[in-house]
Amino acid sequence: MDTTTAPTGSTTPEFRFRDAVPADVDALVALVESAYRGESSRAGWTTEADILQGQRTDPDGVLALVESPDARVLTVEQGGRIVACCQLEHRGTHAYFGMFAVSPTAQGGGLGRLVLAEAERRSRAEWGATEMHMTVISVREDLIAWYERRGYRRTGRMTPFPYGDDRFGVPQRDDLQFELLVKHLV
Numbered sequence: 001m002d003t004t005t006a007p008t009g010s011t012t013p014e015f016r017f018r019d020a021v022p023a024d025v026d027a028l029v030a031l032v033e034s035a036y037r038g039e040s041s042r043a044g045w046t047t048e049a050d051i052l053q054g055q056r057t058d059p060d061g062v063l064a065l066v067e068s069p070d071a072r073v074l075t076v077e078q079g080g081r082i083v084a085c086c087q088l089e090h091r092g093t094h095a096y097f098g099m100f101a102v103s104p105t106a107q108g109g110g111l112g113r114l115v116l117a118e119a120e121r122r123s124r125a126e127w128g129a130t131e132m133h134m135t136v137i138s139v140r141e142d143l144i145a146w147y148e149r150r151g152y153r154r155t156g157r158m159t160p161f162p163y164g165d166d167r168f169g170v171p172q173r174d175d176l177q178f179e180l181l182v183k184h185l186v
Contacts, residue, residue, distance in 0.1 A: 015111065017118055020066045020073035020085065025059050027082045028073060032057045035101035037169070044104030051139060051176065052169035057099065061167070065089075065099070073099065074122070076115055078106075084115050088123060094131040094182075095123035116150060124185045132185055135159065135178035144181065152181040 020028060034040045036056045041047035048056070065071045065087050076084035083106050087099035097119055102112050123129040136144050138158065148154070161176035162168050 014078070015083075015114065016077040017115075018075055018077070020062075020075045022063060022066055024073075024075060024082065025062045025066065028062050028075070028085055029057055029059055031082055031085060031103060032062075032099060032101040035104055035107075041104055044102070044107035046102070046104075046107060046143065048137070048140075048169070051137065051172050053172060054166055054170040056169055058167060062099075074115070074119055076111065084111055086115055086119050088119055090123075090127045090129070091133070093129065094133050095119075095127055095129040097123075097132050097134040100134075112146075113150065120183070120185055130185055132183045134181050136181055137161070138177050138179040139173075139175065144179070147181050150183070152183045155180045155182055 033056055035044060035046050036048045037053065038049060041049050062073065065073050068089070070091075071087060071089040074086050074088060075082050084102040085099065086097060086101075089096040089098075097116075100112075100115070102115065120132055123132060132152075134147070134152070136147065138144075144154065157180040158177045159180075161171060161178065163171060163174075163176075
């Protein structure tokens with residue numbers, strides 16, 4: 001399902017929301033990497049460059065999500081270019097939200113809030129999900145605070161970071177773990 005949303009009070013082109021297709025994989029990997037890793041990520045506020053190096057995702061992993069019957073990768077286009085994305089997975093009564101990325105040059109203008117709201121709406125409408133779950137690296141206090149302002153709550157439930165598995169990056173510190181955040185979808 002495609003939807004189009006105009007940014008509030010903006011004269012920029014509209015955002016077009018759609019599900020990713022296999023032809024989008026390379027653009028999605030590049031977007032995620034630009035938002036979190038390397039020098040390009042420092043143009044935005046979501047960078048993980050100081051805590052993780054190396055890759056954040058890979059084409060095989062993204063393609064598996066795009067092709068999964070219980071998942072989708074929601075993409076956002078502006079002017080024909082993918083500027084944001086997120087992973088949604090149907091997991092029984094809840095949906096899982098992950099691989100959230102907004103182009104570093106588009107961060108801070110409200111696009112992230114639009115993507116999160118659309119992800120929640122679709123999860124309720126299409127899967128009947130009553131909660132949204134996500135995991136966030138626990139040392140990312142600024143990012144966790146952003147989610148808390150959008151109704152997510154910290155659970156204190158931690159899972160270990162996969163040290164030694166370069167598919168998730170090369171940690172620059174030894175205290176990384178993921179915390180589960182949950183929001184009740186009404």
